Amino acid sequence: xxxxxxxxxxPIRTCFDACYRRLVGQLYGVCGDxxxxxxxxxxxxxxxxxxxxxxxxxxxxxxxxxxxxxxxxRSRHRRRELGDRILRRTPPPPAEHRDGxxxxxxxxxxxxxxxPAGQREALALHYLADLPVREVAATLGVAEGTxxxxxxxxxxxxGALLDASGHDPGDRxxxxxENENGPQSDxxxxxxx
Amino acid sequence: xxxxxxxLADDGGATxxxxxxxxxxxxxxxxxxxxDRRRIRRRAAALGAAALVVAGAVGVxxxxxxTIGAMPPPAQxxxxxxxxxxRAVRTVPDGSWVRSVAAGAGAPSTLAVAWQGRSAMVVAVTxxxxxxxxxxxxxxxxxxxxxxxxxxxVVSPAFADDEGRGPWLLEVDGSVREVGLADxxxxxxAGEVAVAGVADGRQVLWAVDPGAGVGHPVSLPGEDxxxxxxxxxxxxxxxxxSALVRSADSAGTRYAWSEDGGGEWSWxxxxxxxxxxxxxxxxxxxxxxxxxxxxxxxxDVVDNRxxxxxxxxxGGTTWATxxxxxxxxxxxxxAANASAGFVWxxxxxxxxxxxxxxxxxxxxxxxxLDGDSLGRPHRSPTGSxxxxxxxxxxxxxxxxxxxxVWLVDDxxxxxxxxxxxxxxxxxxxxxx
Numbered sequence: 001x002x003x004x005x006x007x008x009x010x011p012i013r014t015c016f017d018a019c020y021r022r023l024v025g026q027l028y029g030v031c032g033d034x035x036x037x038x039x040x041x042x043x044x045x046x047x048x049x050x051x052x053x054x055x056x057x058x059x060x061x062x063x064x065x066x067x068x069x070x071x072x073x074r075s076r077h078r079r080r081e082l083g084d085r086i087l088r089r090t091p092p093p094p095a096e097h098r099d100g101x102x103x104x105x106x107x108x109x110x111x112x113x114x115x116p117a118g119q120r121e122a123l124a125l126h127y128l129a130d131l132p133v134r135e136v137a138a139t140l141g142v143a144e145g146t147x148x149x150x151x152x153x154x155x156x157x158x159g160a161l162l163d164a165s166g167h168d169p170g171d172r173x174x175x176x177x178e179n180e181n182g183p184q185s186d187x188x189x190x191x192x193x
Numbered sequence: 194x195x196x197x198x199x200x201l202a203d204d205g206g207a208t209x210x211x212x213x214x215x216x217x218x219x220x221x222x223x224x225x226x227x228x229d230r231r232r233i234r235r236r237a238a239a240l241g242a243a244a245l246v247v248a249g250a251v252g253v254x255x256x257x258x259x260t261i262g263a264m265p266p267p268a269q270x271x272x273x274x275x276x277x278x279x280r281a282v283r284t285v286p287d288g289s290w291v292r293s294v295a296a297g298a299g300a301p302s303t304l305a306v307a308w309q310g311r312s313a314m315v316v317a318v319t320x321x322x323x324x325x326x327x328x329x330x331x332x333x334x335x336x337x338x339x340x341x342x343x344x345x346x347v348v349s350p351a352f353a354d355d356e357g358r359g360p361w362l363l364e365v366d367g368s369v370r371e372v373g374l375a376d377x378x379x380x381x382x383a384g385e386v387a388v389a390g391v392a393d394g395r396q397v398l399w400a401v402d403p404g405a406g407v408g409h410p411v412s413l414p415g416e417d418x419x420x421x422x423x424x425x426x427x428x429x430x431x432x433x434x435s436a437l438v439r440s441a442d443s444a445g446t447r448y449a450w451s452e453d454g455g456g457e458w459s460w461x462x463x464x465x466x467x468x469x470x471x472x473x474x475x476x477x478x479x480x481x482x483x484x485x486x487x488x489x490x491x492x493d494v495v496d497n498r499x500x501x502x503x504x505x506x507x508g509g510t511t512w513a514t515x516x517x518x519x520x521x522x523x524x525x526x527x528a529a530n531a532s533a534g535f536v537w538x539x540x541x542x543x544x545x546x547x548x549x550x551x552x553x554x555x556x557x558x559x560x561x562l563d564g565d566s567l568g569r570p571h572r573s574p575t576g577s578x579x580x581x582x583x584x585x586x587x588x589x590x591x592x593x594x595x596x597x598v599w600l601v602d603d604x605x606x607x608x609x610x611x612x613x614x615x616x617x618x619x620x621x622x623x624x625x
Contacts, residue, residue, distance in 0.1 A: 012225070013225075017221070024212060025208075025210055029212075034215060038217060048228065050231045057468075105212075123201065128204055129206055130204070130206025130209065141552075143550075155197065
């Protein structure tokens with residue numbers, strides 16, 4: 001559908017213009033890498049195009065896109081991790097550095113990458129994306145109590161990780177040793193709690 | 194409050210805002226084109242899965258007319274060498290995945306396996322369980338359908354190329370000839386094999402006479418609808434051809450079926466799809482025939498969890514819907530959004546995994562729907578919680594009362610698994 005003189009604007013395009021950047025921002029902490037977040041959100045919009053009729057009936061299309069993007073990111077990670085195991089690949093390289101992202105925040109996101117997926121998703125969406133617990137629960141498809149538990153455990157785990165590694169989240173991401181001993185080197189996925 | 198707690202609490206969305214500003218925004222046209230391609234692939238894949246649910250080694254029309262075994266012997270095929278855009282190759286390229294499987298009736302030593310690679314589409318065919326083989330590359334994405342106990346196989350385009358080539362007939366020695374298609378549509382007759390495919394961006398159905406090497410289109414309901422509407426998917430069961438149809442003047446998806454090879458079609462009202470904010474669903478038909486009900490699975494497009502099973506009993510007047518209780522089961526699509534369900538001894542069986550509240554998948558296997566419960570599954574012969582579980586890639590229903598289902602685990606695609614016990618026991622077969 002293309003907007004033209006006298007025609008209604010494409011609702012998916014309208015949503016894309018309004019929400020794309022915001023969704024990428026919210027997914028950044030979940031994915032641990034800005035490029036992966038961009039890819040997950042673009043795929044969510046592609047799925048909306050694929051299911052245009054149903055998408056246009058949604059009450060809250062942005063929430064749906066966020067959930068789809070989180071699931072896309074999880075799914076891609078699981079497949080990639082499985083492939084890595086089969087092929088005995090080395091851990092993935094550190095996240096791409098992008099202009100506009102402060103070292104300080106990249107370091108925090110890099111630290112989050114070492115957490116189990118459920119904890120990371122909850123911490124990223126609640127603290128870094130500033131979504132209320134209820135909205136995080138809706139996005140992840142879990143109970144609010146589960147989100148609260150993940151937030152609590154996630155904070156504790158993150159603190160323990162940082163203490164054990166001697167890293168401060170203000171350290172540069174991707175410094176040597178980051179992937180060597182961490183309990184999880186994944187960007188998305190891993191063990192849920 | 195620790196430094197870390199303070200830092201998290203003080204972020205207040207600043208990290209997301211910073212990332213949002215740093216994000217690269219693709220052109221919407223590119224995203225839209227990607228979505229359009231995805232839709233086309235999904236439709237093509239659904240068709241491909243429908244094609245492989247053809248009645249084992251004989252065509253639906255033959256089953257209708259009770260002419261099993263009465264098919265004239267295949268005509269002598271030309272020596273290997275090849276229709277336009279088709280060529281013999283040495284091997285199945287590494288990294289390819291199985292699209293569909295078709296087998297000769299009974300002990301399936303005669304097999305054709307369609308492999309999709311990154312840059313090549315090939316079919317591996319054998320008469321001795323791949324102790325020897327022929328491998329043939331095709332110019333477009335294809336699926337396979339058995340057309341006789343010992344071949345040939347109908348190779349049908351699942352993604353139409355610009356030149357509209359195919360379908361083809363593939364013999365077990367690798368010889369190929371393109372089916373001579375007439376323009377005039379008509380129902381599938383005795384001696385013809387019904388196969389689904391894609392042409393001109395639409396779902397189509399062909400009736401192919403494997404002996405004569407000719408075929409013709411079979412009219413599908415909704416052909417007058419605009420591109421994108423009309424038949425969304427086609428399934429072929431024992432003596433029954435089914436289609437899910439969308440039309441411009443209807444808000445829902447209707448089920449149409451024919452029990453005379455596509456001559457006349459019966460219709461249901463719209464399938465009662467889930468209407469819930471934030472939930473997008475997909476419908477897929479379970480191929481059924483004979484006196485079995487029409488069955489549609491409704492799954493969540495995001496995680497493929499089974500939401501509802503819709504049934505329409507023969508002679509019925511309304512859809513009956515069951516929403517399975519307990520932890521959800523995520524249904525592994527046979528190919529994209531195609532159905533992973535099948536009917537075995539009157540029971541609806543579904544290949545899937547139990548989806549835990551934390552998103553992990555366990556108990557991968559064939560589930561039996563009992564009332565509104567899916568119970569414990571017959572475990573799959575392979576796969577693990579880490580993998581995307583084994584997919585149904587073929588179903589033989591030769592009308593003998595001994596249907597068989599084929600699985601492949603994409604992490605070990607060189608092995609196929611076949612069960613004649615509705616998933617209760619498995620045997621392995623080489624896949625290439």
